[in-house]
Amino acid sequence: MTYDESDIALSLEEVAALSRAALSRLGLAPAHVEAVTATVVAGERDGCASHGIYRLLVCADTLKSGKVARDAEPVVDDRAGGVVRVDARGGYAQLSFQRGLPLLVEKARRNGIAALAINDCVHFAALWPEIEAVTAEGLVALAFTPSHAWVAPAGGTRPLLGTNPVAFGWPRPGEHPFVFDFATSAVARGEIELHRRAGEPIPAGWGIDAEGRPTTDAAAALDGAMLTFGGHKGSALSVMVELIAGPLIGDLTSAESLALDAGAKASPIGGELVIAIDPAGFLGGEAAQHIARAEKLFDAIVGQGARLPSQRRFEARKRSLSEGVRVPRKLYDDVRALVD
Amino acid sequence: MTYDESDIALSLEEVAALSRAALSRLGLAPAHVEAVTATVVAGERDGCASHGIYRLLVCADTLKSGKVARDAEPVVDDRAGGVVRVDARGGYAQLSFQRGLPLLVEKARRNGIAALAINDCVHFAALWPEIEAVTAEGLVALAFTPSHAWVAPAGGTRPLLGTNPVAFGWPRPGEHPFVFDFATSAVARGEIELHRRAGEPIPAGWGIDAEGRPTTDAAAALDGAMLTFGGHKGSALSVMVELIAGPLIGDLTSAESLALDAGAKASPIGGELVIAIDPAGFLGGEAAQHIARAEKLFDAIVGQGARLPSQRRFEARKRSLSEGVRVPRKLYDDVRALVD
Known part of the structure; x- marks a missing residue:
């Protein structure tokens, strides 16, 4: 990590205070301020620049669009034995996840496997904070969410699918969990935006133009469609x-979310599905020894010079917890401007 | 589909009879003969050449290795509310799946989500027959299984992971289900074998040599490691x-399966995880209308000229059900030789 002299050094407490001040000023109810701030701090702490305080600027734009219920009180619905639904009522997903998590954990412990559906929420950031909250309970986690229809299906010519992340977590006793959280698009949409701003071509395989032809022109791909990873x-x-994370839980597809957006360019709205699995549900008292056996797999990956998916993030976390973080002055000033 | 004049035309009943005869002669107990035959017929019927009667030859080799319990009686274990385990006791997976399915379906209907773990089974073929058995009950299905350690992790240099398929199914009223079932390796191992036999180079991205360097030499890749799809x-x-589908359910990783094989080149042994989800568990009486809404997504995919994942397979099925199938004479003769 290289530091620009003009970077601003902040402790994680200062990041949290800045986030709280900005979100409060933007009119979010106190419970949402706390829930969203936890995600902002986690993103900045883990070196995920686009999910840290930068996200407060995205949030400000989305709030201006009037698409977020600032004081939505989530409604928890205890469904079938293994299912909990939380109606976010148009608010950010974070608070709904927090409210639904205890019941998800209880159901996973009782049944071995359980699912949490969050409905009618505004998506704020990545799924790994949710994943880590589940693995912290000793459970295996999967999470999915649609977004806006920016991505063409393989063999297609027009945007239909979202960037649609798939996230997974596995608890590791005494270690950070094994966690991945990736978009099923070839890259993040923001990555193509950055190339467009820089006037640089994008690699082949990222996008197609409005006629469905492969393109390396960033602007043409943004007008056309992104492609998925892995064909x-x-x-x-x-x-x-x-x-x-759409019809199964009674919520929007990415195409429906984008249609609802109606050009406001706000964050996607819709559902989120989180599945939690308790190893003890399969293995009872023998679960611990099998969880321990999984460590051989991680050792073999790292031992041959490959990285575990969230390794960089956990390294950044360690550094941030002792040294705080540094953010570009321009970004800091833009976020401060939300408060002043 | 082009037919060679020397192809043998068979009805699906004849395929079934051939499979039954071969498997019986190979010493499989009658219940296993029926369960495996259903998979062989499904593979041949759906135009999946490598999962049809060809698989009987693989089966014969695996049985010769002594790695399959020919008369294993699966033991069904009704676990936590949402979990059923079936101990295959070293037999082929198919019969265990059949024996566990009713309880999986019952648990998914009662809890909204449930899981079936098959342990200590020999893997015979693809996962889509299991997926389709679950979607036929109106449930959403996911399935996973490790294999043998032939694939290097991204950034690594040595084989550690299996070809590890991920399969998914979504029930479509009045239509074939939406089903995919793909290896997480860039290609099937058999594909690289075919290139080796033909003396043809493999495309970049399929494999690395024993020193971990990218290679287009099929033999070098088989000696080295396969790569995953999508980096x-x-x-x-x-x-x-x-x-x-390994430690979570108390079963082998692909590295452990290959170690157990000890050079016998038999089919992988280990576990299989199937998850079933009931839309009614989330949506109650409103499930049908949301399942119907998903059709818009499929229409939009097909409408822009893209294919649904199993479209070719369902087209082959339609043809086979009315016309039967044709198999190469050499393959037919090799399979007949198992019987005569």
Whole structure:
């Protein structure tokens, strides 16, 4: 990590205070301020620049669009034995997740496997904070959410699918969990935006133009469609995310979310599905020894010079917890301007 | 589909009879003969050449290795509310799946979500027959299984992961289900074998040699390691499959399966995880209208000229059900030789 002299050094407490001040000024109810701030701090702490205080600027734009219920009180619905639904009532997903988590954990422990559906929420950031909250309970976690229809299916020509992340977590005793959280699009949409601003071409395989032809022109890809990672396999996964975090839980597909947005360019609205699995549900008292056996797999990955998916993030976390973080002055000033 | 004049035309009943005769002659107990035959017929019927009667030859080799319990009687264990385990006791997976399915379906209907773990089974073929058995009950299905350690993790140099398929199914009223079932390796191992036999180079991205260097030499890749599809994302998914269909259910990783094989070149042994989700568990009486809403997504995919994942397979099925199938004479003769 290289520091620009003009970077601003902040402790994580200062990041939290800045986030609280900005979100309060933007009119979010106190419970939402706390829930969203936890995500902002986690993003900045883990070196995920686009999910840290930068996200407060995105949030400000989305709030201006009038698409977020600032004081929505989530409604928890205890459904079938293994299912909990939380109606976010148009608010950010974070508070709904917090409210639904205890019941998800209880159901997973009782049944071995359980699902939490968050409905009618505004998506704020990545799924790994949710994943880590589940693995912290000793449970295995999966999470999915559609977004806006920016991505073409493999073999197609027009945007239909969201960037549709798939996230997974595995608890590791005494270690950070094994966690991945990736978009099923070839890259994040923001990455193509950055190339457009810089006037740089994008690599082949990221996008197609409005006529469905492969393009390396960033602006043409933004006007056309993004592509999925991994060809037809990534495309199939993306469709799965549409289905299981959309109609399965009674919520929007990415195409429906984008239609609802009606050009406001606000954050996607819709559902989120989190699945929690308790190893003890399969293995009873023998669970611990099998969880321990999984460590050999991680050792073998790292031992051959490969990285675990969230390794960089956990390294940044360690550094941030002792040294705080540094943010670009321009970004800091822009966020401060939300408060002043 | 082009037919060679020397192809043998068979009705699906004849395929079934051939499979039954071969498997009986190979010493499989009658219940296993029926269960495996259903999979062989499904593979041949759906135009999946490598999962049809060809698989009987693989089966014969695996049985010769002594790695399959020919008369294993599966033991069904009704666990926590949402979990059923079936101990295959070293037999083929198919019969265990059949024996566990009713309880999986019952638990999914009662709890909204449930899981079936098959332990200590020999893997016979693809996962889509299991997926379709679950979607036929109106449930959403996911399935995972490790294999043998032939694939290197992204950034690594040595084989550690299996070809580790991920399969998914979504019930469509009045239509074939939406089903995908793909290896998380870039290609099937058999594909690289075919290139080796033909003396043809493999495309970049399929494999690395024994020193971990990218290679287009099929033999070098078979001696080295296969690669995952989609770079670090496919690799992360593959690790997930190792974990949730391995230690989570108290079963082998692909490395452990290959070690157990000890050079016998038999089919992988280990576990299989199937998750079933009931839309009614989330949506109650409103499930049908949301399942119907998903059709818009499929229409939009097909409407822009893209294909649904199993479209070719369902087209082959339609043809086979009316016309039967044709198999190469050499393959037919080799399979007949198992019987005569």
